[in-house]
Amino acid sequence: MYSQMLCGLLVRTEVLRVGAVFASGLLRAIRFLQLHWKELARDIETGTLSAKVAEPSIRAAVAEVLEPNPELAAFVAAECGKDNWEGIITRMWPNTRYLDVIVTGAMAQYIPTLKFYSGGLPMACTMYASSECYFGLNLRPMCDPSEVSYTIMPNMGYFELMPHDPETPAAAVSRDDPPPRLVDLADAEVGKEYELVITTYAGLCRYRVGDILQVTAFHNAAPQFRFVRRKNVLLSIDSDKTDEAELQAAVERAARLLAPYGASIVEYTSEADATTIPGHYVVYWELMLKGCREALWPEAAVFERCCLEMEEALNSVYRQGRNGDAIGPLEIRVVRGGTFEEVMDYAISRGASINQYKAPRCVSFGPIIELLNSRVLSKHFSPACPKYGPPKK
Ligand code: AMP
Numbered sequence: 319m320y321s322q323m324l325c326g327l328l329v330r331t332e333v334l335r336v337g338a339v340f341a342s343g344l345l346r347a348i349r350f351l352q353l354h355w356k357e358l359a360r361d362i363e364t365g366t367l368s369a370k371v372a373e374p375s376i377r378a379a380v381a382e383v384l385e386p387n388p389e390l391a392a393f394v395a396a397e398c399g400k401d402n403w404e405g406i407i408t409r410m411w412p413n414t415r416y417l418d419v420i421v422t423g424a425m426a427q428y429i430p431t432l433k434f435y436s437g438g439l440p441m442a443c444t445m446y447a448s449s450e451c452y453f454g455l456n457l458r459p460m461c462d463p464s465e466v467s468y469t470i471m472p473n474m475g476y477f478e479l480m481p482h483d484p485e486t487p488a489a490a491v492s493r494d495d496p497p498p499r500l501v502d503l504a505d506a507e508v509g510k511e512y513e514l515v516i517t518t519y520a521g522l523c524r525y526r527v528g529d530i531l532q533v534t535a536f537h538n539a540a541p542q543f544r545f546v547r548r549k550n551v552l553l554s555i556d557s558d559k560t561d562e563a564e565l566q567a568a569v570e571r572a573a574r575l576l577a578p579y580g581a582s583i584v585e586y587t588s589e590a591d592a593t594t595i596p597g598h599y600v601v602y603w604e605l606m607l608k609g610c611r612e613a614l615w616p617e618a619a620v621f622e623r624c625c626l627e628m629e630e631a632l633n634s635v636y637r638q639g640r641n642g643d644a645i646g647p648l649e650i651r652v653v654r655g656g657t658f659e660e661v662m663d664y665a666i667s668r669g670a671s672i673n674q675y676k677a678p679r680c681v682s683f684g685p686i687i688e689l690l691n692s693r694v695l696s697k698h699f700s701p702a703c704p705k706y707g708p709p710k711k
Pocket residue numbers: 420421422423424443445446447448449450527528529545548674
C-alpha cells in the first residue's frame with residue numbers, strides 16, 4: 319500500500335481513475351494517506367524509499383520511478399496538512415475522471431463519504447462478482463449508483479434463480495417443504511426477487527450465493543438485476559426480524575438528522591443485545607465531522623432523536639414489539655475514529671482477505687463486540703416508543 323500510494327503521488331497528474339474493488343478498500347487507502355503523508359512526502363523530497371518497505375523486488379521497482387522532487391513533496395505536505403480533507407482525491411489527483419468502486423448493496427452507505435473525499439466525482443460500479451465466480455457487468459457504468467443493474471454473463475458459469483418472496487419470512491419455511499423449483503435465467507420475470515444459485519466450472523454445484531437480486535429489465539435475452547441485499551443478515555430480539563436493507567435504510571434516515579451538524583456516519587454495525595431485559599438493538603456508529611476541527615459535536619439529544627428515527631424506520635413487527643414489552647429501546651453507541659479500521663485489522667489477522675473484507679453489518683462474535691465496546695465514546699437510547707398501528711384491513 320505504501321509503495322503504491324507513493325507511485326500514485328509521483329505520477330499524480332497521470333492518474334485518471336481512483337478505485338478499489340469495494341468502497342471500504344478505497345476509504346482505507348485514504349485513511350492510509352492520512353496516517354502516512356509525512357513519511358511519503360519525505361521520501362519524495364529525498365528520492366529514497368522508506369526502510370519500512372523491505373521487499374527487494376518492490377524496492378527495485380520503486381527505485382525506477384523515484385527521484386528527489388522537493389516541489390511535489392511540498393505540495394503533498396501542504397495539501398495533506400490542511401484540516402479539511404474535502405475533495406482530497408481531486409486535489410491529489412487532479413485529472414481523476416471517476417471513482418472505480420462498488421457502492422451497491424451494503425457498500426451504499428459509503429457514498430456520502432466518498433462524495434466528500436472526491437468532491438462529488440461519478441462512481442462507476444462496473445461489476446458484480448465473488449470469489450467463487452464472476453456474475454455480471456454493469457452495462458451503464460456511469461449511471462447513478464441508485465440505478466445500477468448488473469447483467470449476468472451466462473458464459474461465466476451456469477446460473478439459476480431461486481424465487482424469493484420478500485413477504486415470506488425465512489422462519490415460515492419448514493424443513494418439510496419441498497425445495498422451491500429453480501428458474502433458468504431466460505425465464506426470470508421483471509420485478510421479481512430471486513436468490514442466485516450457481517454451478518461453476520471449478521466444481522461448485524447449485525451453490526447458493528446468498529444474494530437476493532431483483533430483475534429490472536432484459537439486455538437482449540439476458541436478465542439484468544439490481545442487488546437487493548445479502549440474505550440472512552438479521553437482527554432479532556423477539557419475533558422481529560431486521561435485514562441488512564432495513565437496517566441500512568434506518569441508519570440513512572437517522573443520518574439525515576446529523577447533517578445540520580456537519581457530521582456523517584463513516585461506518586456502522588449492529589448487535590442484538592440480549593443481555594438486557596428485554597433485549598434491544600445496539601447500533602455502533604463511527605462518525606466523521608466535515609470541514610474543520612471546530613465543528614460542533616452533536617449533543618446527546620440529537621443522538622437520542624436518531625435512535626427514535628431509526629426505530630420509526632424499522633418494520634411494523636419491530637415497532638409492535640417495542641410498544642409491548644418484547645424489545646427494549648434502541649441504543650446508539652458512538653465509537654471513536656479508527657475503530658472500524660481496528661475491527662478490519664482484527665479480521666485480517668484472523669485470515670480475512672484485505673481485498674474482500676466488508677465491515678459486518680451485524681456482529682455476534684465476542685472479541686469484536688469487546689473491541690467495539692472498549693472504544694465507545696457515548697451511549698444513547700431511544701427516548702420514546704416508535705409509532706405503531708395495526709395495518710388497516
Ligand atoms: P467475496 O466472494 O467475499 O468477494 O464476496 C462476494 C459477495 O460480495 C457477493 O456475493 C455479494 O454479496 C458482494 N458483492 C460483490 N459484488 C457486488 C456488487 N457489485 N454490489 C453489491 N454487492 C456485491
